Amino acid sequence: MTPCGRRWRCTAFVLLALAALPAAGDEYVELDPHVQQRLLDLQDHWIQWLAAFNQGDAERAGELVDNMLVTTRELGMRSLPDLSLAALVRGVEVARRGDFARAGLALDAAERLAPGEPETAFARAAVQRLEGRWFAAAGNLLAGYARLSTAPAERPLLVSNLALGAIYTLLLAGALFIALEMMVNGGRLVHHFGALVTRGRRTLPLAASLPLAAVLLFWPLLLPGGVAWLVLYWSLLLWTYAALSERLVIVVVWLVVGLSPWAVAQLRERVAVELMPPVQALDRAVAGQLYGGLFADLGALSGLLTDEPAVEHLLADLHRRLGQSESARSLYRRVIAEEPGNVAAHIDLGTYYFYKDDYGAAIQYFEQASRTPSPLQALAYFDLAQTYGVSYHFEEQTTALESSRRIGDRSYGDWVDATGEGNVVTADGGFARVGEIRSRVSRQMAADEGEGRRVETLRQLWSLAIVLAFAAAAVAFDATRRRWHLGGPGGVRSANRWERLLLPGLSSLEEGRGGAAFAALLLPVALLLAALGGRWAFHIPLGYAGGATLPLAVAALVVFFAARAWSVLREA
Numbered sequence: 198m199t200p201c202g203r204r205w206r207c208t209a210f211v212l213l214a215l216a217a218l219p220a221a222g223d224e225y226v227e228l229d230p231h232v233q234q235r236l237l238d239l240q241d242h243w244i245q246w247l248a249a250f251n252q253g254d255a256e257r258a259g260e261l262v263d264n265m266l267v268t269t270r271e272l273g274m275r276s277l278p279d280l281s282l283a284a285l286v287r288g289v290e291v292a293r294r295g296d297f298a299r300a301g302l303a304l305d306a307a308e309r310l311a312p313g314e315p316e317t318a319f320a321r322a323a324v325q326r327l328e329g330r331w332f333a334a335a336g337n338l339l340a341g342y343a344r345l346s347t348a349p350a351e352r353p354l355l356v357s358n359l360a361l362g363a364i365y366t367l368l369l370a371g372a373l374f375i376a377l378e379m380m381v382n383g384g385r386l387v388h389h390f391g392a393l394v395t396r397g398r399r400t401l402p403l404a405a406s407l408p409l410a411a412v413l414l415f416w417p418l419l420l421p422g423g424v425a426w427l428v429l430y431w432s433l434l435l436w437t438y439a440a441l442s443e444r445l446v447i448v449v450v451w452l453v454v455g456l457s458p459w460a461v462a463q464l465r466e467r468v469a470v471e472l473m474p475p476v477q478a479l480d481r482a483v484a485g486q487l488y489g490g491l492f493a494d495l496g497a498l499s500g501l502l503t504d505e506p507a508v509e510h511l512l513a514d515l516h517r518r519l520g521q522s523e524s525a526r527s528l529y530r531r532v533i534a535e536e537p538g539n540v541a542a543h544i545d546l547g548t549y550y551f552y553k554d555d556y557g558a559a560i561q562y563f564e565q566a567s568r569t570p571s572p573l574q575a576l577a578y579f580d581l582a583q584t585y586g587v588s589y590h591f592e593e594q595t596t597a598l599e600s601s602r603r604i605g606d607r608s609y610g611d612w613v614d615a616t617g618e619g620n621v622v623t624a625d626g627g628f629a630r631v632g633e634i635r636s637r638v639s640r641q642m643a644a645d646e647g648e649g650r651r652v653e654t655l656r657q658l659w660s661l662a663i664v665l666a667f668a669a670a671a672v673a674f675d676a677t678r679r680r681w682h683l684g685g686p687g688g689v690r691s692a693n694r695w696e697r698l699l700l701p702g703l704s705s706l707e708e709g710r711g712g713a714a715f716a717a718l719l720l721p722v723a724l725l726l727a728a729l730g731g732r733w734a735f736h737i738p739l740g741y742a743g744g745a746t747l748p749l750a751v752a753a754l755v756v757f758f759a760a761r762a763w764s765v766l767r768e769a
Contacts, residue, residue, distance in 0.1 A: 226492040226499075226512065229521050238268050243280055246306070250287065255302050262306050273518030275485030281311035282740040285320040289741075292324040300324050311486070315344040315351065316740040323741070338749070349480035351737050353471045357464050358734045362726055364457050364464075365733060369726070370718040371450035372428045377706050377714065379431055382438040386414075429454065429667050436671035443711030451668055455661035468735045470639050475501055479635065482515055483628045498634070502641065506535045507634050510542060510627035517623070522549055532627075540571045541626020544580060548621050551580070556588040559621075567600070573624055575605025579612050580621040587619050698762055724754045 228236075242265045249257040269277055288303030304324065307317045318341035325334035345351050379386075414434075417426035432447050439447060470476055478494035495512065502508050513528035529546040532539055547562035563584060566577035582597035602609050612622050696703055701721055702714035726733065728750035 226496050226515070227524070228492065228519070229524070232272065232519050232521065235268050235272050239265055239277070239280075242268065243283075246284075247287075250284075250299065250303060250306075253299055253302070258302060258306060262309050265310065269487060271520075272487060273485070273520060274487040276311040276314075276487070278311040278314060278481075278486050279488045281307040281314055282316055284310065285317055285741065289320050289323055292327050297324065297328055313344055313347070315341045315348055317341075318344055319739070319741040335749075345737070345739075349484040349486075350471075350477045351739070354468060354735060354737045357468050357471070358737070361461065361464050361734065362723065364453070364460055365726055366719060366723045367449075367453045368457060370715060370722045371446075371453060372424070373718050373722065374446060374450065374702070374706075374711075374715050375428050375431050375435065377700060377703055378435045378439065378443065380700075380703070381706055382435055383414075385438060386410075386434060425454070429664070433667050433671045433674060437675040440709040440711060442709065443706070443714075446711040446715045447671075448668075449715075451664045455664035458660050459658050464735075466639070466642070470635065470642065472738070473638065476635055476638055479511070479631045482511070483631055485518075498638075502634070502637055505634070505637060506532050506539075507627070507630040507637065509535075510539070510630055511634065512627070513542070513545070514623075514625055514627035517545065517549070522552070525549065538569060539626065540566045540569050540573045540577065541624035541629070544573060544577055544624040545626065547580060547584070548623050551584055551621050556584050559584045560588070567597075573626070575601050575608060576612065576622055576624060578604065579609065583619065583621045698758070701761065721754065721757055724750050724757065728754070 242261050246258055246261040246265070249261060265277060265280065269275065284303045285307040288300040288307065291303070292300035301324075304317065304321050307314075307320070311317070318337045322334040322337035322341065325331075325337060345355055414431070415427070417423055417430045420426045429451075432450060436444060436447060474490060474494040475498035478491055478498065481488060481491060482495060495515065499505075499508055499512065509528050510532045513525045513532060516522075516528060517525035526546065526549045529542050529549065532542040533546065536542065543562045543566035547559045547566065550556070550558035550562065560581065563577055563581035567574060567581055569577075578597045578601035582594045582601060585591070585594035585597060615622060702717035705711075705714040705717060
């Protein structure tokens with residue numbers, strides 16, 4: 198396992214400080230001096246932590262982690278993934294030298310600096326493998342994949358990989374299904390090829406029929422992409438021998454083959470958007486992850502979507518979280534000017550004036566928000582009531598509270614618990630617009646591609662027209678079979694015990710149960726693809742990858758075929 202990915206920085210602590218400074222010619226999120234000082238404090242704490250770690254001083258190292266977390270919370274953030282990654286890298290390094298005590302110290306610090314990060318679980322699994330604790334390592338490896346499914350920036354990429362895996366599983370299972378069909382009906386097909394050639398007048402000798410059958414069956418392999426053409430060609434030939442359930446599976450295979458180029462292209466475009474640093478920064482900002490490139494990435498987002506209210510709204514929420522209230526106020530006012538009906542911006546601008554003790558202005562913005570029907574209307578009434586309370590307008594406070602309870606009775610108690618007396622709740626409406634911003638980035642990329650994108654989409658869907666042509670040819674071939682009274686549904690070949698063991702779905706196919714045969718192929722094919730995941734899947738940028746997908750998938754395949762062997766031998 199080696200460090201990799203965009204987020205890995207060998208001197209991550211330096212970048213946290215440099216992130217506060219604008220790079221020449223680059224877009225950036227401007228930071229106030231007090232925020233820059235907090236970042237420099239993080240750098241100083243990190244340098245001290247490195248010294249304590251090198252000395253093996255666990256108590257001092259723990260105190261410095263506490264200090265870093267306090268500083269992070271002062272910035273309105275929750276975690277430090279870059280520093281966490283740097284700590285776990287050092288932990289694995291010392292573990293390779295046999296110093297497992299300091300490795301545990303580093304991994305514990307990494308977990309505290311960025312709780313729930315998948316890299317920490319993967320690195321802990323690596324250390325446990327070095328210790329020889331294989332079962333514990335497997336547990337942490339699985340925990341890492343579980344964390345990956347909830348990680349804000351990595352989850353969309355994981356979902357895309359699952360979708361891509363589903364497409365490839367259906368394609369490969371469909372190809373194997375057609376191959377099994379050929380095993381069951383191939384003999385009849387060869388016989389009927391000879392009958393069609395001679396038009397039933399005589400039977401070809403074996404020496405002539407076998408070469409002829411080989412040519413007629415395998416000629417598509419001579420074409421570019423020959424395996425795909427072979428599968429389609431065989432499905433055409435086998436249609437006439439297939440039972441109804443088998444034909445339904447063949448139709449599914451045709452549809453998957455026809456639509457998969459377009460579907461894979463859509464996934465690739467989605468992943469290309471997700472891997473853009475500005476888009477990755479969206480989810481990390483919402484999750485409160487303070488990493489070295491956060492402010493530069495969000496600045497690049499502003500450059501990508503110029504004068505976009507959703508981006509300005511998100512940056513306003515970020516400035517407010519960082520404590521840069523004046524920058525937040527300016528952005529909220531710009532958002533309201535561009536979107537007068539934006540309830541969340543009105544609420545958050547009202548909170549600015551509330552904490553500036555300008556209760557008149559706060560009431561004005563909260564009242565405007567409360568008059569607009571929206572999911573945030575109850576919150577607007579709640580904040581209005583809180584403002585009336587601190588400004589001694591108790592009758593108006595009671596009326597506003599009653600409206601808040603009536604509209605949002607389920608949330609009212611949570612707001613009271615979160616604020617206590619004399620405080621208001623922010624709407625965080627900009628952070629809620631991450632999906633909207635991501636969609637606009639996708640549309641911007643599509644607009645930049647223009648006519649070329651439409652031509653490419655038509656090219657991708659051309660495969661569907663080819664598949665429809667094969668379907669028409671299959672119907673025509675079936676009509677020819679009926680005209681010459683050849684073939685018929687159902688299999689004629691009986692598999693032996695070992696074939697049933699090694700070829701899932703073969704016995705079901707012999708019985709004419711096409712759906713069951715296809716379903717039996719899905720699990721082993723999915724496990725096989727999992728074992729080869731690095732070869733076909735989209736790369737997910739992680740500081741530490743799982744590294745043991747192949748052993749886990751192979752172990753699952755062994756268990757799968759062992760269970761099949763027990764079932765087949767018991768039936769025998």
